[in-house]
Amino acid sequence: MRSTPELDARAGLDKLATYPFAVLTWVDDAGYPLSVAIEPTFESDRPAASFTAPAGLPVPTDREISLSGSHIRPQPGYGYDERRHVTVWGRASVVGERVTMTGGRAWGWDEAEVPFFEYSERSTGQSRKYFDALSRERGTPVKPRLSLGFLALRTTRLPFLTATIVPVVLGIAIAASHGSFDLATALLTVVGASLAQLAINVSNDVFDTAQGADDVNVTPTQFSGGSRVIQYGLVTFRQMATLGMALYLAAAVVGLALLAMRGSIELLVIGVVGFVVGLGYTAPPLKFVYRGLGEIAVAIGFGPLMLLGAYVVQTQGALRWEPFVASMPVALLVALILYVNEIPDRRADARAGKRTLPVRFSPATVVTGYRVAAATAYVVVALGVIAGILPMPTLLILLSIPLALRVSRGLLPNYDNPYGLMAVMGVNIKLHVVAGVTLIMAYAIVMLAAVLTPGVDLFLG
């Protein structure tokens, strides 16, 4: 994979012409490079540049020479930005004091064309090659490293646990408002569900790597493109697969313990369906996300399954419509996290045969889809309140609408700019958390009201 776009001599010289001067370089007779700043003029009819011969330094005509330009903009207190450079190689001919270089090939990088993070990502293979060579030199494996804490954070994508915490705590809160609450099983539910999500995160990276999707992604962000610990050589494929299995096993142990403690057949069904949906998200033969079903799988997994699972642990199997309806906005908003995060990945996903919704649809359709889904999340809550299924305080979720609008407005302008989209993705994650917290707060209000003002009904109808 190239780390910089291909550049021919003509294009290289055109770029070089934008620099105030060039650095002429050749390898001298002692074998050392020798450089001198010159001010070339550029020929329009052929890829050539000419300049006055530098005083006292004869330019060789029997070997390749180069002309380079580099640019930075100093930023006091920070460093610099606007980095770019270009080099054109060619042969020199000398007539009197005038030297002409006919360009042969060129190379360069401009961070305005290839952002630094993409340039770095495209260069991952070079890093691997260097470490491989170091390992051969020393006769022992030399690998890039991260501290254990950072490695755990990156490998499991721990910050994304909000996707689990929100529905699980909401499910527990709804159950508590119905008079069912057990602290030990509540805590165990949070731990088990978190382990399940970490297992899913890790196994997704394993299957995405096995199917080539993460390898061809050169524009990952902190929210998309996987953990990349395998691609960076920080963790081996085998270690990652082992970790995924260990996390699944730990989640299963907690699930079985909850099953033993609460004896709910509903919990067993939810756990089995959750396992299939979680693993099948990227794993063959289901591969939901590769078929454009990723959003639905995530919505089901991190919406009703998590919320109802937490609810039935507390109620020992009793189910009601209320937690199901309350899980709908959570499901929609968590699916929208994936949906937006797939936008910067869409080219790599398409190359890997991952037919996500942003791969299938135009930017305008994708943005419309976002608006419809986000609006539906609020409409469901409003209808739930009107129908007397959800308590009135759940309308607090409407406070998160400004965040949804920020995401909605930020999508199209940043659609082709993964790094500009990062801020939008951040707000989108915040939207899910804020909306979830407002619903949890709503049930805290319901419970408080039941204690303070027992006669007041917070349900319509």
Added chain:
Amino acid sequence: MATVPESVARLLEVALVGDLTVVDATGRPITYPLIPLWDGEKVYLTSSTLFSRKLEHIKGDPRVSLSITDPVATGGRLDRATIQGDARIIDADPHGGWERLLPIWEKKEPSIVLFLKARVALPLFFERALIELTPRRVLYWSDGNAASVPAVTVVGEEAA
């Protein structure tokens, strides 16, 4: 002990960027803009393993040059210099070995410390090697003009 003329040492101290040129296996010069780090005796540069072709070239042929030519990167100074020398790659500990030069690097690029604190975001960028350049010959243009013959200083063997 200084191994380059005082005026060149001052250029090295202020330059935010210099052009390191290495020689590839075919004898072709390849130029990379890098931050020169001057410790008063030797010039150091540092390269991420992500962009490590230059390191491979140096391991194949240690003869390199470093040019300081851009007035924008030297606070408006018009003088220019090219240092030819022998480079040595220091990569015994790519994870942290280069950090001994962090104080000099930070003076030129203060934001690097913030980035280092968040190395989890870009771990391979901070797997790095040092390039230690021992100067052999220095060309200096006091007016920065290639129409002038440069002052040439050959650095003594004792400096190595």
